Amino acid sequence: MKAPSALFIYSLLSFLRTSTTLDTITPSQFIRDGETLVSADGSFELGFFSPGSSKSRYVGIWFGVSNDTVVWVANRETPLENLDGLFKVTNKGILVLLDSTNTTIWSSNTSRTAGNNINNPTARLLDSGNLVVKDGNTESPLWQSFDYPSDTLLPEMKIGWDLVSGLDRNLTSWKGTEDPAQSEISEGLDRGGLPQLVDKEGDNIKVRPGSWNGLYFTGMPWLRLNPLFKYEFVMNEKEIYYDYKIPNKSIFVRYVLNPSGIGQGFKWMDHTKSWEPVTTSQSDECANYAHCGAYASCNINKSPVCACLKGFIPKSPIDWNLADWSGGCVRGTPLGCNDGDGFLNYKGVKLPDTSSSWFDRNMSLKECEELCLKNCSCRAYSNLDIRNGGSGCLLWFADLVDLVVLQMDGQDLYIRVAASVLDHIGKNRHFGQKYQVIIIVCSAILLMVMLVLGLVFYVRRMKLRKEGLDIRCQNDYNNEDWKEDMELPIFDLITISNATNNFASSNKLGEGGFGSVYKGTLLGGQEIAVKRLSKNSRQGFNEFKNEVILIAKLQHRNLVKLLGCCIQENEKLLIYEYLHNKSLDSFIFDQTKSRLLDWRMRHNIINGIARGLLYLHEDSRLRIIHRDLKASNILLDNNMTPKISDFGLAKMFGGDQTEADTSRIVGTYGYMPPEYAGYGQVSVKTDVFSFGVLLLEIVCGKKNKEFYNSSQCLNLLGHAWRLWIEDRPTELIDEFLILGDSCILSEVLRCIHVGLLCVQQRPKDRPNMSSMVLMLSSENKLPNPREPGYYTEKALVGKDHSSRKLENPSSSTNEITFTMLEAR
Numbered sequence: 001m002k003a004p005s006a007l008f009i010y011s012l013l014s015f016l017r018t019s020t021t022l023d024t025i026t027p028s029q030f031i032r033d034g035e036t037l038v039s040a041d042g043s044f045e046l047g048f049f050s051p052g053s054s055k056s057r058y059v060g061i062w063f064g065v066s067n068d069t070v071v072w073v074a075n076r077e078t079p080l081e082n083l084d085g086l087f088k089v090t091n092k093g094i095l096v097l098l099d100s101t102n103t104t105i106w107s108s109n110t111s112r113t114a115g116n117n118i119n120n121p122t123a124r125l126l127d128s129g130n131l132v133v134k135d136g137n138t139e140s141p142l143w144q145s146f147d148y149p150s151d152t153l154l155p156e157m158k159i160g161w162d163l164v165s166g167l168d169r170n171l172t173s174w175k176g177t178e179d180p181a182q183s184e185i186s187e188g189l190d191r192g193g194l195p196q197l198v199d200k201e202g203d204n205i206k207v208r209p210g211s212w213n214g215l216y217f218t219g220m221p222w223l224r225l226n227p228l229f230k231y232e233f234v235m236n237e238k239e240i241y242y243d244y245k246i247p248n249k250s251i252f253v254r255y256v257l258n259p260s261g262i263g264q265g266f267k268w269m270d271h272t273k274s275w276e277p278v279t280t281s282q283s284d285e286c287a288n289y290a291h292c293g294a295y296a297s298c299n300i301n302k303s304p305v306c307a308c309l310k311g312f313i314p315k316s317p318i319d320w321n322l323a324d325w326s327g328g329c330v331r332g333t334p335l336g337c338n339d340g341d342g343f344l345n346y347k348g349v350k351l352p353d354t355s356s357s358w359f360d361r362n363m364s365l366k367e368c369e370e371l372c373l374k375n376c377s378c379r380a381y382s383n384l385d386i387r388n389g390g391s392g393c394l395l396w397f398a399d400l401v402d403l404v405v406l407q408m409d410g411q412d413l414y415i416r417v418a419a420s421v422l423d424h425i426g427k428n429r430h431f432g433q434k435y436q437v438i439i440i441v442c443s444a445i446l447l448m449v450m451l452v453l454g455l456v457f458y459v460r461r462m463k464l465r466k467e468g469l470d471i472r473c474q475n476d477y478n479n480e481d482w483k484e485d486m487e488l489p490i491f492d493l494i495t496i497s498n499a500t501n502n503f504a505s506s507n508k509l510g511e512g513g514f515g516s517v518y519k520g521t522l523l524g525g526q527e528i529a530v531k532r533l534s535k536n537s538r539q540g541f542n543e544f545k546n547e548v549i550l551i552a553k554l555q556h557r558n559l560v561k562l563l564g565c566c567i568q569e570n571e572k573l574l575i576y577e578y579l580h581n582k583s584l585d586s587f588i589f590d591q592t593k594s595r596l597l598d599w600r601m602r603h604n605i606i607n608g609i610a611r612g613l614l615y616l617h618e619d620s621r622l623r624i625i626h627r628d629l630k631a632s633n634i635l636l637d638n639n640m641t642p643k644i645s646d647f648g649l650a651k652m653f654g655g656d657q658t659e660a661d662t663s664r665i666v667g668t669y670g671y672m673p674p675e676y677a678g679y680g681q682v683s684v685k686t687d688v689f690s691f692g693v694l695l696l697e698i699v700c701g702k703k704n705k706e707f708y709n710s711s712q713c714l715n716l717l718g719h720a721w722r723l724w725i726e727d728r729p730t731e732l733i734d735e736f737l738i739l740g741d742s743c744i745l746s747e748v749l750r751c752i753h754v755g756l757l758c759v760q761q762r763p764k765d766r767p768n769m770s771s772m773v774l775m776l777s778s779e780n781k782l783p784n785p786r787e788p789g790y791y792t793e794k795a796l797v798g799k800d801h802s803s804r805k806l807e808n809p810s811s812s813t814n815e816i817t818f819t820m821l822e823a824r
């Protein structure tokens, strides 16, 4: 008796389901305004919509979880002005959008669909967000929306060329947030020479992520480090395209090219019901296509950013000196052609424009060099693919443009110059065949001599030594090539000891949580800062060395540069660049020096710190949480560029702590968020809180910890919060700033607003660094902040009697932490 009724209910349910949520239509069905097609698992929905406050109706596909996030639009150029639209698939397998007079407003009629012999066509919305028209005759789709992208790239969607059908798929942004029509801005693959990814406005290239090197687009090395987006590039006789995949299908992501031409990836956050930015595109000067013209390199860490390549001179020196780089550079010495040219090796670069390049997958680098030397018009060569030590050959036959020195990774490029240039520079690594024999003979003799000398020296040293030490340190700082070799130099203890006058207390710059810092001067005159680590790290020598080498690879203009290390005789020393302007706290908390920092500078400093942190949190390969961000850990260079110091130390000392609870708390009162100081919970939001405190300190010129409003028992955060809710935030601003010329009130207020968002009580309310960088630079409306964490002793006691007394305004001058002393 039970079976039939269950069957009945089941068929009733399935009838109900199919009648309410279809994922497929046939020629006998259609979709009216108000009805939708829903993919089988509900991920995507197709129907009629109006963007924003517009009244025009469009047919589009959007996310099931977020119905105002449209990923594809059918009638981009031809909106309907009423609700009488009708969307269907014809007997010929063509999708059409009809208006009230049955006139076709939009159709999917293309040369591919037209004229086929069609049998029972259907249109189905797949769980990938792809709308696919198929018929009974063929397996491959007659038409699919993935072949006609709008502004959004979804996982598995291809950008590039189908060489069989001639289809070129590229992204084009909307004209505006309420107008899906195609704008001039597009992103796609350029097919000339070696295919490369470009962003264009009309026919002009604006940004060139560049050619694919097996791992990433040459200008975007950080791509491969993103754990969410797995990019893939395919090039064969049938197609040339790239796409990305998502390791976990239950995560929704999208990459969208917005109307201002910026491409950004987003991930859906289920708990906040919002899209969180997950990739940030490089947007500094060097990202502008051909910013420095031909035969010049762009390096954002140099000032000026543009420099002619070695052996080249500015085409128009006058313009060049006026910072108009567009003319580029020309060869200083003509090529000898078949008469002994050579190559200069540039490391860590984004390869130049490959639109006139020639390539071969099977050649070795050596064959590549020979081929380039043979042809007078060949300007440079490199490996085509950098995987497994490099393979293939890529040659340039046109002027080299858009060469950028990258801040991480990057590739090797060999640029052809006359032999005399090589002699002049004295770094002749790659010569014409004519010189090779001489070089080989000379270096063989030299090598023999060195071997003998080395042996003698080694034997003597062994004799002198009392007991052997397992790590041999080389003092090779004076070798100027260390930077290009990308290996972390290991300094000799003697060298460092001499440089710092045997760690004399007069050379001591400060005392930090991880040890003392000394100023030193190397023999060559180079100034360094030496951090002598306290001995309580649990790590062994090799572990420590590996960690240091990794951290040395983190390079960003807003991080202090690690020059090398020394691990010897129980000493662990880190050698950093020395920054003349010392730390931020010596400026902002000093009555007189604070006047040197006007608003423009402070704003730059805030943005710089934010970018440095973003790099540590999201863009670097290590994902570092700093945990002790504070004004004294921000150093300033000659241009007042802020550089975060001590990053990675928390990681080295803590090892096993990432997002978990930690028993060992490093940090400083006044900068630690409640969940960390109280319960040891660490996350990126720990740094966000500290950043917020720092931001407010920079704006008002006072220390959070030392500020104390005795009438209301408020610290700086509490004071800021009170002024904010009483709508008088301007009273927070350093008086000196208000008087200065450069103060832009709206910017200052925005910073206060962002600062308050960062110091909110609950970690999940605080924005992450990528949204923060956007918040600081855009004009978008910001959410209202909630009450900050730790803003008043009274409030804490009132709410929770068991709270620890963390706010102690009259504490001694040293900022004592649970385990460590604070620097300076």
Ligand SMILES: *[C@@H]1O[C@H](CO)[C@@H](O)[C@H](O)[C@H]1NC(C)=O
Binding pocket: 049, 067, 068
């Ligand atoms: C989108 O979803 C919201 C809430 O889930 C609902 O109120 C709204 O009507 C939906 N809009 C459309 C166009 O489906």
Ligand SMILES: *[C@@H]1O[C@H](CO)[C@@H](O)[C@H](O)[C@H]1NC(C)=O
Binding pocket: 100, 101, 102
């Ligand atoms: C449009 O076509 C439908 C069926 O195809 C028909 O019922 C309807 O009368 C037509 N409307 C007009 C205005 O021609």
Ligand SMILES: *[C@@H]1O[C@H](CO)[C@@H](O)[C@H](O)[C@H]1NC(C)=O
Binding pocket: 090, 092, 094, 107, 109, 110, 114
């Ligand atoms: C599709 O296009 C072809 C030629 O481009 C045309 O002959 C045919 O009538 C069109 N079909 C529809 C349904 O518009």
Ligand SMILES: *[C@@H]1O[C@H](CO)[C@@H](O)[C@H](O)[C@H]1NC(C)=O
Binding pocket: 168, 170, 171, 186, 187, 188, 189, 190, 198, 199, 200, 202, 203
């Ligand atoms: C994208 O396609 C349009 C039209 O086919 C073309 O004009 C534009 O140059 C393409 N953009 C890129 C970046 O390839």
Ligand SMILES: *[C@@H]1O[C@H](CO)[C@@H](O)[C@H](O)[C@H]1NC(C)=O
Binding pocket: 248, 249, 250, 251
């Ligand atoms: C995929 O993501 C969901 C939601 O974030 C998570 O619950 C699930 O465990 C993940 N699955 C895998 C295999 O990682």
Ligand SMILES: *[C@@H]1O[C@H](CO)[C@@H](O)[C@H](O)[C@H]1NC(C)=O
Binding pocket: 361, 362
């Ligand atoms: C290049 O190498 C691949 C495999 O390594 C081989 O299949 C192909 O035929 C080679 N091409 C040429 C032109 O030698």
Ligand SMILES: *[C@@H]1O[C@H](CO)[C@@H](O)[C@H](O)[C@H]1NC(C)=O
Binding pocket: 358, 374, 375, 376, 377, 378, 397
């Ligand atoms: C050099 O290369 C260019 C471009 O590939 C080609 O047109 C020219 O014929 C080559 N010259 C010689 C001598 O091989």
